[in-house]
Amino acid sequence: MSDDKNLRDDLNDMLGDAKEKANEFAKEAKESASEFAEGAKETFASGENKKILAGVLGILFGGLGIHKFILGYNKEGGILLGATLIGILLSCVGIGILFVWIPGIVGFIEGIIYLTKSDAEFYNTYQAGKKPWF
Template sequence: MSDDNKNLGDDLNDMLDDAKDNARKSGDKISQKAHEFSDDAKELGREAKEKASEFAGEAKESAKEFSDSAKETFNNVSGDNKKVLAGILGIILGAFGVHKFILGYNKEGGILLGITLLGIVLSCVGIGVIVVWLTCLIGLIEGIIYLTKSDEEFYNTYQVGKKPWF
């Protein structure tokens, strides 16, 4: 029985050695596959970084184009169109201060409107007609001034510089 035990022990040792060899081989294969996966992941990371960089560059360029377009549109709308609109309304409805409200001068527009309404009320006394005539004259003069200025000069004077009168 001792020979059987010895043979059995030898068989067990051989099996154990085989299991160790197989485990070592499996570990080596797993390590090799993990290294390959790591290399693949690094490559995918580099590609993703390049794509993100390209996308960021394109987004930055698109944002700059949009900003330039918006600035150009703002300059066209705020300069030329407000100038013509304020000038024409100053000539036609200048006594009521409409041209002042268009340019964002609410206080000055309110003053013109208030004086004109007060003049209309006082027109039955007689002095009101002169007051209304003066506010009409102010609107007429400002409308002509607005229309005779260049777009850039108008924009810098009345919209950037905020010059409220004449």
């Protein structure tokens, strides 16, 4: 009987220790997740990294230069938008098709480049380094 009682006491002690360790681990995991979420929220809420937005807009609406305006490249965005609008106006002549397709292809390629770069590389190249083309 005393062996059973000792075994039960040992098992209860081990169970208590396991519960304590699990609670400590859960608390640490919760704190880490909270810190990570806060950091991610600060990065994207403040608009520091616009990689995904610029990349998707470049792929979908590259000819309009919206992705350039998002990154703060107003002159380059205006060039793409102007070329597209001139191409639309000249499309009745036939040569305008080139003016519509070329900015679209440039925007598409830039969108793919934006999305394939790492977040840090994108930020350093296009936002901090202000590299306007490709």
